[in-house]
Amino acid sequence: MSFPTSDDVWPFARDSAQPLLPPPRFAELRDEGLVEVKMYDGAPAVLATKYADIRDILMSDAVSSDGTLPNFPYVSDATRANRGERRTFDRLDPPIHDEHRAMLASNFTQKRIRELRPFVEEVVSNLLDEMEKANGSADFVTMFAQPIPAQIICRLLGLPLTDAPFFFDRIHIWTNDQGNPDDIVKATAELLEYFDQLIDERIGAEGSDIITGLVNKQLVPGHISRPQLLLTFHLLLIAGFDTTTNMIGLGTLLLLRNPDAWRELVETEDPELVPSAVEELLRFLSVAHSTHIRLARGPIPVGHQLIPAGAGILAPQGAGNHDPAQFPDPDTLDIHRDARGHLAFGAGVHQCLGQQLARLELNVVFSLLPKRFPDLQLDVPFDELPFRPNSMVYGVESMPVRW
Amino acid sequence: MASTINGERISVLEDKCIGAGNCVDAAEKYFDQDDDTAKVVLLRDVVEPGDGDSVRRAVNVCPVAAILLNSSGA
Numbered sequence: 001m002s003f004p005t006s007d008d009v010w011p012f013a014r015d016s017a018q019p020l021l022p023p024p025r026f027a028e029l030r031d032e033g034l035v036e037v038k039m040y041d042g043a044p045a046v047l048a049t050k051y052a053d054i055r056d057i058l059m060s061d062a063v064s065s066d067g068t069l070p071n072f073p074y075v076s077d078a079t080r081a082n083r084g085e086r087r088t089f090d091r092l093d094p095p096i097h098d099e100h101r102a103m104l105a106s107n108f109t110q111k112r113i114r115e116l117r118p119f120v121e122e123v124v125s126n127l128l129d130e131m132e133k134a135n136g137s138a139d140f141v142t143m144f145a146q147p148i149p150a151q152i153i154c155r156l157l158g159l160p161l162t163d164a165p166f167f168f169d170r171i172h173i174w175t176n177d178q179g180n181p182d183d184i185v186k187a188t189a190e191l192l193e194y195f196d197q198l199i200d201e202r203i204g205a206e207g208s209d210i211i212t213g214l215v216n217k218q219l220v221p222g223h224i225s226r227p228q229l230l231l232t233f234h235l236l237l238i239a240g241f242d243t244t245t246n247m248i249g250l251g252t253l254l255l256l257r258n259p260d261a262w263r264e265l266v267e268t269e270d271p272e273l274v275p276s277a278v279e280e281l282l283r284f285l286s287v288a289h290s291t292h293i294r295l296a297r298g299p300i301p302v303g304h305q306l307i308p309a310g311a312g313i314l315a316p317q318g319a320g321n322h323d324p325a326q327f328p329d330p331d332t333l334d335i336h337r338d339a340r341g342h343l344a345f346g347a348g349v350h351q352c353l354g355q356q357l358a359r360l361e362l363n364v365v366f367s368l369l370p371k372r373f374p375d376l377q378l379d380v381p382f383d384e385l386p387f388r389p390n391s392m393v394y395g396v397e398s399m400p401v402r403w
Numbered sequence: 404m405a406s407t408i409n410g411e412r413i414s415v416l417e418d419k420c421i422g423a424g425n426c427v428d429a430a431e432k433y434f435d436q437d438d439d440t441a442k443v444v445l446l447r448d449v450v451e452p453g454d455g456d457s458v459r460r461a462v463n464v465c466p467v468a469a470i471l472l473n474s475s476g477a
Contacts, residue, residue: 059468098421105422105441113424340429341463349421351466356424 003046003305008037010045010314011075011290019387020254021331022286022318030323034305037314045073045293045312049319051326051343053302054292057315058347062298065350067091072295073312079290081181082174082188087228088235090350093297097349100232103218104353107156107210113356116152120364123151128372137379137402144369145248145399148361153240156357157233158202158209166194171241175392177290188234195233199226210236243288244358246388246395248365251281253385253399255370256378258333265335265370277335278362283342284333286318287394291346317343373403411450412473413458415443419469426470429461430454434470443469 012023029035030049037047048054057063066072067083068091074080083091089100106112127144134143150164159167173179173187202215211233218224224232255262255277265277294313299306307313320343322330327339345352352358369376378385379400386397413433422441426434432454435444450458450472462470 059466101421102440106439108424109422109436109438109441110424110427111436111438340460345466347466349467351421351423353423356428 003034003036004032005036006032006047008047010037010039010047010073014387014389017383019385020250020257020285022289022316022322026316026319026322030319034302034307039073039312040076041074043071043073043312045314046307047314047316048302049316049323050303051320051323054315054317054320054343055347056302057294057300057307057313058292058343058350060300060348062296062300062309063313063348064093064295064297065091065097066093066295069295069297071310071312073293073314075290075293076177077181078179078184079177082184086188086231086234088231090235090291094349100224100228101349101353103214103224104210104232104236107213108353108356110356113360116357117360117364119155120152120360121368123148124361124364124368128368131373137400140252140399140401141245141249141396142398145245145252148248148365149241149244152357152361153237156209157211157236157240158207159198159211159237163194167191167237167241171238172391174238175242176390177392178390191234191237192230195230196226198233199229239352239354240357242391242393242395243352243354244361246287246391246393247282247285247358247362249396249399250285250287250394251278251362251366252369252376253378253396254281254285254333255366256376257382261333261335262370262376265366266374273335274363274367275359276337276339277366278359279339279342280333280335280337281362281366282344283321283327283339285394286316286321286342286344288344288346288352288392289316289318289394290392291350292316317346376401376403410474413445413448413450414471414473415445416469416471417442419467421467421469423466425464425466426461429464430457433458434461 012025015024026049035047036044039045048057089097127147131138131143151161154161170187170191173183199215202212205212219229292315296307296309296311296313298309324330345355379402388395388397420442422436424436426443427436433446435446437444462472
């Protein structure tokens with residue numbers, strides 16, 4: 001390849017003093033344009049760090065997400081185990097990808113998501129009531145950040161909330177990019193077995209939830225195979241539980257680290273401020289920090305360069321979202337900036353299916369939380385917080401708070 | 404080419420659309436989604452005075468570049 005070669009091994013580490021920012025190496029390499037780095041097994045991959053380049057790559061018709069193709073880059077044996085052969089539609093290319101995504105898309109339109117707002121407000125309000133009873137301190141993650149998406153996705157999928165601990169446990173094993181491959185395979189098998197039994201229960205059942213709908217409108221008429229549908233359920237569960245949890249946790253933490261922004265959200269009467277703040281939090285944190293790995297099926301034009309067919313590609317959203325050419329002073333949180341157009345949900349055909357639901361959950365959280373708990377603060381020193389650098393989605397394990 | 408996009412014509416590539424819904428958020432006056440397929444529905448195809456920014460935003464936030472703008476006469 002004709003790109004400057006770096007000795008860096010992917011993934012890059014974050015700065016432990018600045019754990020809410022992407023790895024500082026992005027900024028050092030950005031002026032080089034596309035560079036070649038090494039994966040854990042020595043395989044080369046082209047890394048993009050500019051916003052425009054990352055967008056070009058993710059939106060290219062020649063880019064592939066198919067992890068079964070030769071030379072597809074992996075970051076560890078664990079990610080080979082959890083994603084290698086697992087052909088959920090996030091790992092499929094058009095046109096098959098589009099068919100499977102389309103089966104779900106009507107559940108996530110703007111209109112459908114807006115209709116959910118009263119329900120989401122009720123979930124969040126009830127959890128804030130619970131928190132208020134906790135005598136002035138709590139673990140923000142288990143008390144608030146986890147239960148919100150859990151309650152919402154369980155309702156949408158028609159899953160009993162009492163099974164949420166089982167889901168959390170298996171999801172945590174599955175999303176550990178440096179975990180034991182055998183554990184990951186086992187966790188997946190257990191989730192798929194759970195869904196396999198569920199399918200039998202839902203055939204012919206009445207219900208407006210997504211799972212019952214897919215079983216009876218797609219599986220029964222033969223539009224999707226049973227193994228493929230199981231993978232779709234697996235993907236919905238992982239995506240619904242883990243990503244928004246981490247955005248609620250880290251988003252709150254980032255606001256507490258920026259007290260002026262927090263105070264503005266406590267005091268604001270402006271209905272436009274929270275949506276703007278949510279986009280900025282999404283941009284700044286870019287929690288989906290491992291969903292950017294691709295392969296060039298054909299040559300991909302990027303700016304004035306060309307990534308050759310067969311090359312492994314890294315197009316990390318966090319690098320693009322902190323490119324000063326697109327977002328001036330990118331490492332400063334500015335809840336008034338226009339952050340729309342950020343890459344936190346990706347770009348191209350794989351852009352997050354649940355993004356409007358995530359936006360709704362975050363908008364309700366950051367509308368209600370600051371006003372109910374204006375004096376919220378961390379109950380441990382910031383540098384003692386247990387971050388999750390090896391998790392598929394970046395987050396914090398626990399976050400003791402008081403008020 | 405005109406300095407504003409007022410009067411420009413909007414077209415959408417329905418086959419490319421993945422139903423992300425970002426255009427609806429950006430410019431509700433111009434874009435909706437089909438209830439069953441989630442695909443984009445164009446509500447009006449000529450950009451009216453004062454709407455240039457929101458339509459341009461819809462073009463920019465479309466993840467698959469399925470919204471096109473053509474200046475009139477082009």
